[in-house]
Amino acid sequence: MKFSCQHIGIIMDGNGRWAQARGKNRSFGHEAGAVKVREMTRVCSNLGIRYLTLYAFSTENWKRPALEVSFLMKLMIKYLKNELPLLIENNVRFETIGDLSPFSSALRKQIQITKDATAHHIGLTQVLALNYGAHDEIVRAIQRLNEAKIPLNAEAIERHLDTAPFGTIDMIIRTGGDTRLSNFLLWQAAYSELFFTPTLWPDFSAEELEGMLEDFEQRERRFGGLNS
Numbered sequence: 209m210k211f212s213c214q215h216i217g218i219i220m221d222g223n224g225r226w227a228q229a230r231g232k233n234r235s236f237g238h239e240a241g242a243v244k245v246r247e248m249t250r251v252c253s254n255l256g257i258r259y260l261t262l263y264a265f266s267t268e269n270w271k272r273p274a275l276e277v278s279f280l281m282k283l284m285i286k287y288l289k290n291e292l293p294l295l296i297e298n299n300v301r302f303e304t305i306g307d308l309s310p311f312s313s314a315l316r317k318q319i320q321i322t323k324d325a326t327a328h329h330i331g332l333t334q335v336l337a338l339n340y341g342a343h344d345e346i347v348r349a350i351q352r353l354n355e356a357k358i359p360l361n362a363e364a365i366e367r368h369l370d371t372a373p374f375g376t377i378d379m380i381i382r383t384g385g386d387t388r389l390s391n392f393l394l395w396q397a398a399y400s401e402l403f404f405t406p407t408l409w410p411d412f413s414a415e416e417l418e419g420m421l422e423d424f425e426q427r428e429r430r431f432g433g434l435n436s
Contacts, residue, residue, distance in 0.1 A: 211256065214378055215376060216252065217261040218381045219383065220241055220262055223408070223409055226240060235279045237410065238279065238283055241409050245262060249295075255421070261393070265306075266337070266340060267341030299329045299330060300326060301332070302322045302326045303374070304323075305335055305340050305345070305370035306370065342389075342391045342392060342394035379401040384409060
Protein backbone atom coordinates (compact mmCIF):
# COMPACT_ATOMS: atom_id res chain seq x y z
CA MET A 209 0.00 0.00 0.00
CA LYS A 210 1.21 3.48 -0.86
CA PHE A 211 0.98 5.85 2.10
CA SER A 212 0.63 9.63 1.80
CA CYS A 213 2.64 10.13 5.00
CA GLN A 214 6.13 11.26 4.01
CA HIS A 215 7.79 12.23 7.30
CA ILE A 216 7.53 10.30 10.58
CA GLY A 217 9.00 11.41 13.90
CA ILE A 218 9.41 8.81 16.66
CA ILE A 219 10.04 9.24 20.39
CA MET A 220 11.72 5.89 21.06
CA ASP A 221 10.73 5.37 24.70
CA GLY A 222 10.90 2.27 26.87
CA ASN A 223 14.39 0.80 26.38
CA GLY A 224 15.25 0.88 30.09
CA ARG A 225 11.95 -0.60 31.23
CA TRP A 226 12.19 -3.29 28.55
CA ALA A 227 15.59 -4.33 29.93
CA GLN A 228 14.55 -4.17 33.57
CA ALA A 229 11.53 -6.41 32.86
CA ARG A 230 14.06 -9.01 31.68
CA GLY A 231 16.32 -8.64 34.69
CA LYS A 232 18.96 -6.77 32.68
CA ASN A 233 20.57 -3.37 33.10
CA ARG A 234 19.47 -0.38 31.06
CA SER A 235 22.39 -0.64 28.64
CA PHE A 236 20.96 -3.96 27.42
CA GLY A 237 17.75 -2.12 26.53
CA HIS A 238 19.58 0.64 24.71
CA GLU A 239 21.39 -1.95 22.58
CA ALA A 240 18.05 -3.60 21.77
CA GLY A 241 16.70 -0.17 20.89
CA ALA A 242 19.54 0.37 18.43
CA VAL A 243 18.65 -2.92 16.73
CA LYS A 244 15.05 -1.71 16.47
CA VAL A 245 16.24 1.52 14.80
CA ARG A 246 17.87 -0.63 12.12
CA GLU A 247 14.66 -2.61 11.62
CA MET A 248 12.37 0.42 11.49
CA THR A 249 14.69 2.22 9.08
CA ARG A 250 14.47 -0.73 6.72
CA VAL A 251 10.70 -0.97 7.14
CA CYS A 252 10.14 2.74 6.46
CA SER A 253 12.44 2.59 3.46
CA ASN A 254 10.44 -0.31 2.03
CA LEU A 255 7.16 1.54 2.67
CA GLY A 256 8.31 4.55 0.67
CA ILE A 257 8.58 6.96 3.62
CA ARG A 258 10.89 9.86 2.70
CA TYR A 259 12.04 11.00 6.16
CA LEU A 260 12.32 9.21 9.51
CA THR A 261 13.31 11.45 12.45
CA LEU A 262 14.27 9.56 15.62
CA TYR A 263 14.65 11.13 19.08
CA ALA A 264 17.96 9.53 20.02
CA PHE A 265 19.41 11.87 22.69
CA SER A 266 17.69 14.93 24.11
CA THR A 267 19.10 18.08 25.66
CA GLU A 268 17.67 16.76 28.94
CA ASN A 269 19.33 13.33 28.70
CA TRP A 270 22.56 14.80 30.06
CA LYS A 271 20.83 14.65 33.47
CA ARG A 272 20.96 10.85 33.45
CA PRO A 273 23.64 9.00 35.47
CA ALA A 274 27.13 9.63 34.08
CA LEU A 275 27.72 5.95 33.37
CA GLU A 276 24.55 5.72 31.29
CA VAL A 277 25.40 8.88 29.33
CA SER A 278 28.92 7.54 28.69
CA PHE A 279 27.46 4.26 27.45
CA LEU A 280 25.05 6.07 25.13
CA MET A 281 27.89 8.12 23.61
CA LYS A 282 29.87 4.94 22.89
CA LEU A 283 26.75 3.20 21.57
CA MET A 284 26.16 6.04 19.11
CA ILE A 285 29.67 5.70 17.68
CA LYS A 286 29.27 1.92 17.47
CA TYR A 287 25.86 2.27 15.85
CA LEU A 288 27.09 4.68 13.18
CA LYS A 289 30.06 2.48 12.31
CA ASN A 290 28.04 -0.73 12.20
CA GLU A 291 25.07 0.70 10.32
CA LEU A 292 26.94 2.49 7.56
CA PRO A 293 27.04 -0.57 5.25
CA LEU A 294 23.28 -1.02 5.76
CA LEU A 295 22.59 2.64 5.00
CA ILE A 296 24.66 2.38 1.84
CA GLU A 297 23.02 -0.90 0.79
CA ASN A 298 19.53 0.57 1.21
CA ASN A 299 20.27 3.97 -0.37
CA VAL A 300 19.51 5.71 2.96
CA ARG A 301 20.83 9.22 3.59
CA PHE A 302 21.92 10.03 7.14
CA GLU A 303 21.34 13.43 8.74
CA THR A 304 21.06 14.92 12.23
CA ILE A 305 19.21 17.68 14.03
CA GLY A 306 20.28 19.26 17.30
CA ASP A 307 23.40 20.93 18.66
CA LEU A 308 26.35 18.57 18.17
CA SER A 309 28.94 20.86 19.77
CA PRO A 310 28.94 19.22 23.25
CA PHE A 311 29.77 15.79 21.82
CA SER A 312 33.26 14.32 21.74
CA SER A 313 35.42 14.89 18.68
CA ALA A 314 35.28 11.13 18.01
CA LEU A 315 31.48 11.11 17.89
CA ARG A 316 31.30 14.28 15.79
CA LYS A 317 33.84 12.79 13.38
CA GLN A 318 31.84 9.58 12.98
CA ILE A 319 28.65 11.57 12.43
CA GLN A 320 30.35 13.54 9.64
CA ILE A 321 31.81 10.38 8.08
CA THR A 322 28.33 8.84 7.94
CA LYS A 323 26.78 11.99 6.50
CA ASP A 324 29.46 12.30 3.83
CA ALA A 325 29.27 8.63 2.84
CA THR A 326 25.49 8.80 2.32
CA ALA A 327 25.05 12.38 1.08
CA HIS A 328 24.33 11.27 -2.49
CA HIS A 329 21.63 8.74 -1.53
CA ILE A 330 18.11 9.45 -2.74
CA GLY A 331 16.04 6.95 -0.74
CA LEU A 332 14.83 7.38 2.83
CA THR A 333 16.57 10.05 4.92
CA GLN A 334 17.19 8.86 8.48
CA VAL A 335 17.47 11.87 10.80
CA LEU A 336 18.81 11.32 14.32
CA ALA A 337 17.86 13.99 16.86
CA LEU A 338 21.10 14.27 18.88
CA ASN A 339 21.42 16.67 21.81
CA TYR A 340 18.09 17.92 20.49
CA GLY A 341 15.38 19.83 22.32
CA ALA A 342 12.61 21.81 20.67
CA HIS A 343 13.08 24.78 22.99
CA ASP A 344 16.78 24.90 22.14
CA GLU A 345 16.02 24.52 18.42
CA ILE A 346 13.63 27.48 18.42
CA VAL A 347 16.05 29.66 20.40
CA ARG A 348 18.88 28.83 17.98
CA ALA A 349 16.63 29.62 15.01
CA ILE A 350 15.78 33.03 16.45
CA GLN A 351 19.44 33.72 17.20
CA ARG A 352 20.33 32.98 13.56
CA LEU A 353 17.59 35.34 12.39
CA ASN A 354 18.82 38.09 14.68
CA GLU A 355 22.43 37.64 13.56
CA ALA A 356 21.36 37.84 9.91
CA LYS A 357 19.05 40.79 10.68
CA ILE A 358 16.10 38.92 9.17
CA PRO A 359 12.66 40.15 10.33
CA LEU A 360 11.18 37.84 12.92
CA ASN A 361 7.99 36.05 11.89
CA ALA A 362 6.61 32.52 11.86
CA GLU A 363 7.68 31.76 8.30
CA ALA A 364 11.24 32.93 8.94
CA ILE A 365 11.52 30.86 12.11
CA GLU A 366 10.28 27.76 10.29
CA ARG A 367 12.84 28.25 7.53
CA HIS A 368 15.62 28.30 10.14
CA LEU A 369 14.58 25.30 12.23
CA ASP A 370 16.83 22.23 12.19
CA THR A 371 14.17 20.29 10.30
CA ALA A 372 13.73 22.88 7.52
CA PRO A 373 15.48 20.72 4.86
CA PHE A 374 13.19 17.77 5.61
CA GLY A 375 9.73 19.22 5.19
CA THR A 376 6.59 18.91 7.30
CA ILE A 377 6.38 16.27 10.03
CA ASP A 378 3.22 14.35 9.11
CA MET A 379 2.99 12.09 12.13
CA ILE A 380 4.70 11.72 15.51
CA ILE A 381 4.75 8.39 17.33
CA ARG A 382 5.66 7.85 20.97
CA THR A 383 6.25 4.33 22.25
CA GLY A 384 6.40 3.31 25.91
CA GLY A 385 3.02 4.47 27.19
CA ASP A 386 3.56 8.15 28.02
CA THR A 387 1.33 10.65 26.21
CA ARG A 388 3.51 13.75 25.98
CA LEU A 389 6.01 15.12 23.48
CA SER A 390 8.89 15.70 25.92
CA ASN A 391 10.37 18.67 24.05
CA PHE A 392 10.39 16.85 20.68
CA LEU A 393 9.45 18.77 17.52
CA LEU A 394 7.11 21.14 19.38
CA TRP A 395 6.90 23.70 16.57
CA GLN A 396 6.53 20.99 13.93
CA ALA A 397 3.85 19.16 15.94
CA ALA A 398 1.32 21.98 15.50
CA TYR A 399 -0.56 20.01 12.82
CA SER A 400 1.17 16.63 12.98
CA GLU A 401 -0.98 13.60 13.68
CA LEU A 402 -0.04 12.12 17.08
CA PHE A 403 0.09 8.43 17.92
CA PHE A 404 0.81 6.98 21.37
CA THR A 405 1.32 3.30 22.14
CA PRO A 406 2.13 1.39 25.33
CA THR A 407 4.48 -0.83 23.35
CA LEU A 408 8.07 -0.42 24.53
CA TRP A 409 10.44 0.63 21.74
CA PRO A 410 12.34 -2.69 21.39
CA ASP A 411 8.98 -4.46 20.91
CA PHE A 412 7.57 -1.98 18.37
CA SER A 413 6.76 -3.87 15.19
CA ALA A 414 6.34 -3.25 11.50
CA GLU A 415 2.73 -4.39 11.86
CA GLU A 416 1.99 -1.77 14.52
CA LEU A 417 3.63 0.94 12.41
CA GLU A 418 1.62 -0.04 9.35
CA GLY A 419 -1.56 0.03 11.45
CA MET A 420 -0.76 3.60 12.47
CA LEU A 421 -0.09 4.55 8.86
CA GLU A 422 -3.44 3.08 7.84
CA ASP A 423 -5.09 5.10 10.64
CA PHE A 424 -3.25 8.20 9.36
CA GLU A 425 -4.79 7.69 5.92
CA GLN A 426 -8.29 7.81 7.47
CA ARG A 427 -7.77 11.04 9.40
CA GLU A 428 -9.10 14.28 7.97
CA ARG A 429 -6.35 16.88 8.23
CA ARG A 430 -7.94 20.34 8.15
CA PHE A 431 -4.96 22.46 9.32
CA GLY A 432 -7.31 24.83 11.15
CA GLY A 433 -9.85 25.05 8.32
CA LEU A 434 -13.34 23.60 7.96
CA ASN A 435 -14.44 20.22 6.68
CA SER A 436 -14.26 20.00 2.92
